[in-house]
Amino acid sequence: MERRTKIIAVANQKGGVGKTTTVVNLAAALSARKRAVLVVDLDPQAHATLGLGLEKQPGISLYRVLLGEKAVEDVIQPTKWNNLNVIPSEVDLAGAELEFGARPDRLEMIRNALAPVKEAGAFDYIVLDCPPSLGIVMTSSLVASDGVLIPIQAEFLAMDGLALITGSIDRIRASVNPSLELNGIVFTMVNSVARLTQDVMEEVRKHFGDRVYETTIPRNVRVSEAPSMGTPVVFLDPRSKGAESYKAFAWEFMAKNPTRFEAVPAPQPAPAPQPEEKVDAAASAQNAAEAGANG
Ligand SMILES: Nc1ncnc2c1ncn2[C@@H]1O[C@H](COP(=O)(O)OP(=O)(O)OP(=O)(O)O)[C@@H](O)[C@H]1O
């Protein structure tokens, strides 16, 4: 089958909504399913880099590629886990907004930087961890991507925040990247007993329909402890609620975004029996005879 790399930006201009946690654990769960994954940490805070067990290293980031100092292949780092690689971040990325803002190729700079990796086709997924702002790094990430995944918290004004980012997506689609898809919206840090949570989730689902992932990620203390251990929670404590939900989310993600493998069917509940269906005795006998002949 054709090897095709999908680039997915994980973005939301709002801070602290679970972008990095989603990047790290989606990537980890995909890699455990034998998908080859590259995480690109585009946030100077470097939380994705640290969460995947790597240190910040001056000179090793996409920033060096954007500056033309390094080839992209030279900044890809393996992690401790199979199929899971990362382009780390470093503090200099903080200057990117100022430094690159005047570049004529600023919109395409990340697309161009990642083009050799995409064309080589060695990865199933490249997942971009965007910083929390609608600045040039996030915009350029959206230009580079096939899809955008938006993690959100089901809280007051969630729809307003979504309108901001979907507005950006629409503008980029109308100009530089017509094939950019809203890959989906995933609810993070869900407190399922809160009435407001239920109301907000219902409103978002009503508006965005099947672009909202069925799987939601609960608030879970193991998820928040994992970054300090430099290990994704799906590896650190695979049976925790947070890990289980990220693994289920990765299944749903793969089913929606097949790459070089056949579409992965998400686990489906068994269909309910149909009591009103009449049994055609002659047809059943025929089927049984055929099954016998074939078997
Ligand atoms: N499901 C969860 N349960 C408990 N804590 C969580 C969960 N998801 C994320 N957190 C915690 O919430 C905080 C913010 O999460 P995260 O860093 O993933 O958000 P972010 O959107 O990437 O933030 P920023 O905008 O600063 O990049 C972190 O301390 C993280 O450990």
Ligand SMILES: [Mg+2]
């Ligand atoms: Mg983050």
